Amino acid sequence: MKASDRVRTELTDENADGRASASDRRNGKTSGPSESSRTEKIRRAMLLTILPLLAAILTGGLLILALGENPIAFYGTIIDRGIVSPSGLQETLIRMAPLLLIAAGLIVAFSAGIWNLGGDGQFLLGASLVGGLAATVSDAMPRGLMLIFMLGMSAAVGGAWTIVPALMKARYGINEIITTLMMSAIGVNLASLIVKVWFLTPERGLQIPRTRILDVSDRLPTLFGTRVHSGLVIGLVAVIAVHLMMRHTTLGLRLNVLGANVKAAHHSGLKVSKLIVVTFLLSGMFMGLAGGVEVLGVQGLVRAGFNPALTLVVVPLVFLARMNGWVTIAFVFLLSVLTIGGELATRQAGLPNDFGLLIVALVLIFMTVAEYFEARRIRGERTVWQTMSDRLLARGGAGV
Amino acid sequence: MDAESAGSVKDSIAPLIEITGITKRFPGVLANDDISLSIEKGEVHCLLGENGAGKSTLISILSGMTRPDAGTILIEGTETEINSPRQALDLGIGTVYQHATLVPTLTVLENLILGNTKGATLDESEGRRRLDELASILGTDVDPNAVAGDLALDEQQVIEIIKALWKGKTALILDEPTAMLAPAGVAELGKMFQRLKAGGLAIVFITHMLHEAIEMGDRVTVLRQGRVAGSIGPDELRSEQSERLRDRIVEIMFGSEATELGDVAELHVDVLEDHPDQGSLEKATSDAGGRSIGAPILKLDNVSLEASPASHGLHNINLTIAEGEILGIAGVGGNGQAELAEVLAGQRRVDSGQIHLLHDGNLQRIDRLGVHARGQMGLRYVSDDRRGEATVGSMSVSINLVLKKIGDAPFWRWHIMQAGEIQRNAESAIENFDIRTPSADTNISKLSGGNIQKVILARETMSNPRIVIHNKPTHGLDVRTMLMVRERIRQMAAEGVSAVVISNHLEELLDLCDRFAVLSKGRVIGIVENGPDAERHIGDLMVGGTVS
Amino acid sequence: MFDETLITAVLVGAIAASVPLMLAGIGELISERAGVLNIGLEGMMLMGAYGGFWVAIETESIWLGFIGGAAAGALASLVMVFLCVRWGLDQIVVGIGVLLGAEGLTSLLDAATFADTRPRIGITARLDIPGLSDIPVAGRVVFGEPYMVYVTLLAVAVAGWVLWKTPWGLAIRATGERPEAVDAAGVNVVVVRSLAVLSAGVFGGLGGAYLSLVSAGNFIPMMTGGRGFMAIVLAMLARGRPLLLAAGALLFGFATAGTTALQLVGVEVRPEIVNSLPFAVVLAALVLLGRNEFLPSALALPYVRGER
């Protein structure tokens, strides 16, 4: 499979797939509305984000109603817990940190047409090594140095875990979906093993094996006296840096060319194998860093079997954002609100916690559907509703 | 008998296919604008027009691939909607598309029976029978069990035609079928048209070669910017002289401003074919003779590439190209041309042998250098795979123009893209090469083939080229663009920029080149100087080379 | 040490572990052959696990349970059929949407239906063939297991036959490679792909139902535990060949069962090693042998007629 052909480069606002894009409207001489680009942007955001979000909320609400619960109370709790209440908002922002770093890693990989689906393994290895070492290392060095050292190590570990898929792809062209998924499964187990075998706390009588705990005072510094740790800043900087890199630098363009057309990359003299390895390493480093940040900022320790399985949900967000960093940040915020708010709302409504996933799934699906209608509108095709009403009218006419 | 005569009476009233008012709009382009024409039984109807005129769009509407925004199609007088390729096939309309529609991983036979079998299990016997039958009509033999992707492009083209004929019982549509064919294949196709016409089939034939249209067509319709710009009926086609017809067609195609094209090189073709020893050849040689040819700029010593199942490889190639010289690579396609081009460009490493390029006043060894380094030394490559490798379809024209310069000043400084420089560069290329695009930001995939070719040519010849390798530089281009490309190659040679031109149109090579190297099975089997006897010599070599 | 019970345990364990992978893998393989990367397979398995279990409890019939599981899987795949095949939307986004949606939905339904009762399907419900099942070792493995094993093997064989010997198979193989060629040949790409995705739903659902009805005897939220992704990996590794897929699934099964058996005989192996061993084996095999991989060229690319 050519992941490359699927992965779109935002670089030129392209729309090879015939979907919505701003350039289409700029270039479209004969079709497309001619609003100023600013109102057009707002309208697009409404159409592609707010509308599907509302549709998902509505559908989920009907489901909640069917289950005999109060949807208004449910969503009220989500908003209150996820955004309004200070402690909830802090939770939301804290949750964003690893998600943003994962998103950065995915943007790099997907732009270069590389399907790094093994983020969970890379994340957990970074997390467990940091969890195992941080407390011990902090005995030996000052906090700042320890944090930098640990963050660097988590990134290095995450990157290292991509070397096998990277080399297999670069040397033998073996598809990375297969290898990253398998390496991830191994990595998840290895991470747990690391905790159990090497970094087990000496304490007896523990239910679940875990590493030594890192003192709260030794963790990532928090921001402005809140509980939100500076991992959020690292995450934001990472996404924005990746966004800018993909659009304005030589490496970014090279990766985009690789992602869009491997033959063209060869033809224009790019060192394809090297770029593949670089992409994997960069992507894995962000994943590992996400794990490190999560441990250094929030958990302070790692338990055996710890696996928040964060990466898979971020994959569609990055695609929906079309590798755009700013949009990704907005989507990650939305996801965090839904997860944090959803945890409490489902508990209060007596629903299983996984119900939140259903809402997220509805948002994803309605967002892609919105893109479809937008693309049709731009191509100047009739909408489904128009066609349907035509048919109905025609049928009605024939009946008369 | 009765039915027969009734049918013919009906024929005389209504044409086989009559289209009226067909309009099709794509974002930013009106591809077909109120087109009306009729296609008669037993006639070859030629569709001509420049790149992007809307020919393929029109036939894709007939074949059910595209649905028109407006307009109607009448088949034998009854209004018919063609909503899918299936419907078109069921109506007996078979199509050979401009872009390959064979499944490369399937065998020839599987490709043919795809969509043509009834019943629960695959019945290959029927397929085999039809293949034999159709192949004999076409005068070729094909191995039914060969994997389609392994066949040479011209062989694939024959399979495409057989596939279309299978279902095309009333009409056969061919979109640039001759682009991949050698002259002998084109002649064969012409004979096939005669047989099929005699059988009452209607044929729609798209080509950029005017002489093909004039020789093979019974009726010519010219499209221009999506509209019917004019047409020439059977009587006129038969009575007029071909020179006059050409002038008329060119005028309809490009308007009166383009009458200077009357002297087009393509027009010499059948002069060459009819009287290979005289006439216009002098012109080509004198062109070359007028140039001063300098010191060697590129030297190949025993360059070899191992053969593989898909390729003949290259074997001990020794060539020297001088400054300002145009060297043609002749030979039947698939005999190592692509390999040679890629080895020269640096896309592929030689297995043995050396390549030297004149740089800083002396010949420097370059066979270990990459594409970028060679490009900076002035060695450039115009690939024949425009959409596949030469461009990134999802990126803008302006980025595609600097694709081989990623990281170089002034477009990048400290690894940061200089959008202004890239934009300026694009604007000047669009201006200088007359690239038709809505803007420099448009994705290159939206451009027509000819305009993509101009972008590539602009990219490869900008900023001090020393030698340019052109692989099928005019393939699929309309007459005007083709002339522009050839003129550019010639003009650069006059300025001392050498060229290696690979083409399967001998006429093109004879028109452009000073010397020819004839390739067969990865070997240079002869070097011929351009001159009155060149065509005969090359022909002899090619025949000898392919037979042995 | 290697007594009869142990060998039986390994064989039974291997088959039990490989059947759901084979079933789901066959579905994925067909879908990939037609050019649709069905990343939501795990969700279809979950739907099948829940749907199958629910039907089996309601009707008190395992067989109807399997049919219910297939139907539930197919239902989930309909989302992909409409959004990805008919409308050409992004297969990754929709696939992950299907997965998350199925996770949420099955958990929700489980809480709504079984939270209080927590029913189970007893071992007795499994089917034995009297006489044949009494043959030592082989008898118990082959005949003591539910008929679903045969259905699975039959499905593998039929899938192979359909793919290579029928016009449908030809159309499926061609569609994954070059859909525009298939369309031009007058075969409806949407229909071919829809059926392929539907069969992924059906087989994924069956695989899930096997987990709840046979392996576990009840439904647990998220019970598929990554098997859907494992099936995707297997389908890709099988290079589009059902027999290779079956072999791969068996290899996985044996690697899992073998390490369990080691634990039975007292060799201490950590579960983490047990769980990663199959992957490590396959990765090593891939490095040593499988260098020239095969995936359909049009995989995960939506086809919209006439678009460039």
Ligand SMILES: Nc1ncnc2c1ncn2[C@@H]1O[C@H](COP(=O)(O)OP(=O)(O)OP(=O)(O)O)[C@@H](O)[C@H]1O
């Ligand atoms: N699917 C499409 N989407 C957008 N634009 C298209 C599409 N197909 C064709 N066009 C545009 O419509 C115009 C007509 O294209 P068409 O392919 O019919 O030209 P043509 O006459 O066949 O040219 P050529 O000689 O290069 O084959 C061109 O400007 C082309 O870019």
Ligand SMILES: [Mg+2]
């Ligand atoms: Mg065309």
